[in-house]
Amino acid sequence: MVELSNAALELAQNLKAHAARGELNVPMLPAVASRVIQITQDATSTADELAELIQSDQALAMHVMRIANSAAYSPNITLVSFQQAITRLGMNLISEIALAASVSGKMFKAAGFEKDIDHIWKHALGTALWSKEIAKSCKRDVEATFLCGLLHSIGTPVSLQLLCDINTESSITHDEILNLSQKFSRAMGKRVAIAWDMPEIVGEVIAFTNLWPEAPTAKDQTAAVSAGALLSRWQITQQISEEELLQSDALAFLNFYEDDIHALLEHSSIVHNTLEAMTV
Amino acid sequence: MTYPDTPQTNTPESNPVPVILEHDQENPLQEMTEVDIAVIGSGPAGQSAALHAAFSGKRVALIERAKYFGGTSEVFGSIASRRLYQNVLQKVTSASLIPACLAARPGETEMRALINMEEVLESEHERVLQRLTHTNLLRIHGHARFKDNNTLSISRIQQPPLTLKAQQIILACGAHAVDQNPKNHIVKDQPSTNENRWVIDHEHCFDHESFLSILYLPKKLVIVGNNIKACETASVLQTLGVSVTLISHSLAPMPDQSKELQDQFLSHFLSQNGYWIPENQVTRIYWESVGNTFCELSDGTLIETEKVFIFEQTIPNTQALNVEDTDLKMDDNNTVRLATTYQTQVDNIYAIGRLTDINCSPEEASVQGREVIDTILQASTLPLSKQQQGKPNHWIPTRFYGFPEMAYVGEIAPYVLPQRPTTHIEESYDDALLDAPQINNSQVNNSIVIGRSQLYRTLEQQAVWNNMGIMSATGTLSLFADTETDAIIGAFIIGTGACELIEIARMALTHHYTLEDFIHSPMSSSTDTYAYTAAALNILQQKGC
Known part of the structure; x- marks a missing residue:
């Protein structure tokens, strides 16, 4: 853990003061992402509307097509048109791809x-994909889980950007700012969830991912995202051993037996390929 | 003896049994444990068997694989239905009796605002534990697999595995919904076959468990199935403004229920703009866009909807038991083949509940749990305990469902219900009519007479329930009595909030009530209970008294 200098501690106080004065500008949810969420929650919306929306952003449309054509989604077929991709993959999946692409690291300027x-x-993407696999195994809350996983750590990059915005002290190190962004992650995540008008469950998961036993109403969902984050770290950083996964309290809470965890890990190549496709 | 050291309890002297507490840090289970009876599954059947055996002085282990004791099917079935219904009722009541004022709106309301399954599961788990902890049975949270006819290997979460030896093993592990084709995602151009009909992905297509955790209340919904759970769910969601299409393979809904209930349900369902599609089968379900999930029916009809709930096609949970290492035989539909009532082809292994009859109700399963223990005890050389010496089960209500309260108490089912087919046959409305009850103030035969009365409801209650389209806003009571002796034979009760009437019927049977008891009892004329007096008077009137 990084020891914080006085300057870093002052920066933290400064950020709190900004928040108290209502001067923190949480990044806007990108218009495309906002619209994607709106369409997926409105039964009267049509597939054409979503197609039109995604195609209105050329970069996004190309990104979606690239992912749709990746081995993870279309191993034996080449998709040549957007409509073909929609038919092949289904609009919910296309929506998730579009959401992950539009609410991405590129939103943040630090x-x-x-x-x-x-x-x-x-x-975050790895967490979203693993959380969804876990939710499917549990037959619970599958619909909301991708979004919860994707946004579970949204407070960290937002904090990072805001800290960079208000920092005028060059002596504060890179690691100190990163450390501060993690300290503010939970509180900032809750602000983002409110500012972006997310479903309540998303806000609860953001607030309690690392404290899932204390989640007031959605302990299962929060534990699923917490376990998803663990699996994501296992896959991306290899800093978590398989033995640690087998001993995961979150997976135990969700009633995953050793066999179930091994069955879950069999999905790792699918998640890996999807993750690679989405982060190209 | 391999039990942990624990104090003795009061049991028949001939069979002293140690108290077995919940295993914990201070009192861990040993690697090898022996019991008289091991029960796999803690749903209504398993709970009932384990409790009855424990009260009878047997050393019993109750093994549950799921996170919570209580049985997945039961908790996600009638208990969840009841909670959802209560919460919706509360919303309607607080909205000044006008459904249009409901806070819940399809497409905008999170399902979690109506029912939080985590809370339901936890509270039911607590209730089950309260019952179980009063006995000396051993509770094990683990996944049991057969090693041989008498030995189970039990894997546990974050704990070492156990080996459990049991003289008798009772399988009561229920059933789960069928995913028609888990390995194959269905796309639009995929040819449909009978074996390849749908995938339950829990996003477009849900089973009876996952539908309770959908994110938003759908505006349009197809429910596939015609059982009482499907009809209950349809009614509740209609109340919240969801446009519901109900697809049934038979002509009548709830084919194993009384004609009276079928008619009441259908009448309300249609009056709430429900779409009833009888005698049809879903051949394929696929999705291609937001808000667009398609159900293809056997007659070629294509229904566009938002979500599909599947309430049929369940199979017994036998696959994970490792039955290959036993001499058990399975039938084609994965049900356990029985040699005699409850006893499998292996002498010491019994099967009850939905493992042997996929349509078995929780109440029937519960009765089977008691009966299988009676069967075992009668076959054993051990003396019978006081608790199980010939206690009749006929006063236990059967088909007791939560929405609305409905129960048959006493041996009256033949007068009320269509006979359940023993094998799958095509249902017919006409056939159902043949067996439907003829209980409108008439004598069934020379020995039994039936009195009928309406339940008393306040105007406020009626307004709420009518607005909700609840099947039985008023409710009825049919009282069955012996023509000669006036002894009460049973009662058939339908009525929202009529639990007390069911209990009164049980009390009447256990205490051998006659018509006179109801007529002279101080039943309050401003409550449902007066229905008993009215029904008794109705019988006397028929008898010309």
Whole structure:
């Protein structure tokens, strides 16, 4: 753990003061992402609307097509049109891809921290994908889990950007700012969930991922995202051993027997391929 | 003896049994444990068997694989239905009796605002534990697999595995919904076959467990199935403004229920703009866009909807038991083949509940749990305990469902219900009519007479329930009595909030009530209970008294 200098501690106080004065500008949820969420929650919306929305952003449309054509999704077929991709993959999956692409690390501007944000975001995506696999095994809350996993650590990059914005002291180290961003992650995540008008369950998961036993109403969902984060770290950083996964309290809480965990890990190549496709 | 050291309890002297507490840090289970009876599954069947055996002085282990004791099917079934219904009722009541004022709106309301399954599971688990902890049975949270006819290997979470030896083993592990094709995602151009009909992905297509954790209340919904759970769910969600299409393979809903209930349900369902599609089968379910999930029916009809709930096609949970290492035989539909009532082809292994009859109700399963223990005890050389010496089960209510309260108490089912087919046959409305009850103030035969009365409801209650489209806003009571002796034979009760009437019927049977008891009892004329007096008077009127 990084020992914080006085300057870093002052920066933390400064951020709190900004928050108290209502001067923190949480990044806007990208218009495309906001619209994607709106469409997926509105039964009267049509597939054409979503297709039109994604195609209105050329970079996003290309990104979606690239992912749709990746081995993870279309191993034996080449998709040549957006409509074909929709038919092949289904609009919910296309929505998830679009959401992951539009709410991405690129939203955040924190000079010098680009690689850190990429890493944070890749972990968030991995968490979203693993959380969904876990939720499917549990037959619970599958619909909301991808979004919960994707945004569980949204407070970290937002804090990172805001700390960079208000920092005027050059003596504060890179690691200190990263450390501060993690300290503010939970509180900032809750602000983001409110600012972006997320379903209540998303806010609860953001607030309690690392404290899932204390989650007031959605302990299962929060434990699923916490376990998803562990699996994501296991896969991306290899800093977690398989033995540690077998001993995961979150997976135990969700009633995963050793056999179930091994069955879950059989999905690792699918998750890996999807993750690689989404983070190209 | 391999039990942990524990004090003795009061049991028949001939069979002293140690108290077995929940295993914990201070009192861990030994690697090898022996019991008289091992029960696999803690649903209504397993609970009932384990409790009855424990009260009878047997050393019993109750093994549950799921996180919570209580049985997945039961908790996600009638208990969840009841909670959802209560919560919806509360919302309607607080909205000044006008459904349009409901806070819940399809497409905008999170399902969690209506029912939080975590809370339901935890509270039910607590209730089950309260019952179980009053006995000396051993509770084991683990996954049991057969090693041989008498030995189970039990894997546990974050704990060492156990080996459990048992003289008798009772299988009561229920059933789960069928995923028609888990390995194959269905896309639009995929040809449909009978073996390849749908994938339950828990996003578009849900089973009876996962539908309770959908994110938002759908605006349009297809429910596949015609059992009482499907009909209950349809009613509740209609109340919240969801447009429900119900697809049934038979002509009538709830084919194993009384004609009276079928008619009441259908009438309300249609009046709430429900779409009833009888005598049809779903051949394929696929999805291609947001809000667009398609159900293809056997007659070629294509239904566009938002979500699909599957309430049929369940199979017994036998696959994970490792039955290959036993001499058990399975039938084609994965049910356990029985040699005699409850006893499998292996002498010491019994099967009850939905393992042997996929349509078995929780109440029937519960009765089977008691009966299988009676069977075992009668076959054993051990003396019978006081608790199980010939206690009749006929006063135990059967088909007791939560929405609305409905129960048959006493041996009256033949007068009320269509006979359940023993094998799958095509249902017919006409056939159902043949067996439907003829209970409208008429004598069934010379020995039994039936009195009928309406339940008393306040205007406020009626307004709420009518607005909700609940099947039985008023409710009825049919009282069955012996023509000669006036002894009460049973009662058939339908009525929201009528639990007390069911209990009164049980009390009447256990205490051998006659018509006179109901007529002279101080039943309050401003409550449901007066229905008993009214029904008794109705019988006297028929008899010309």
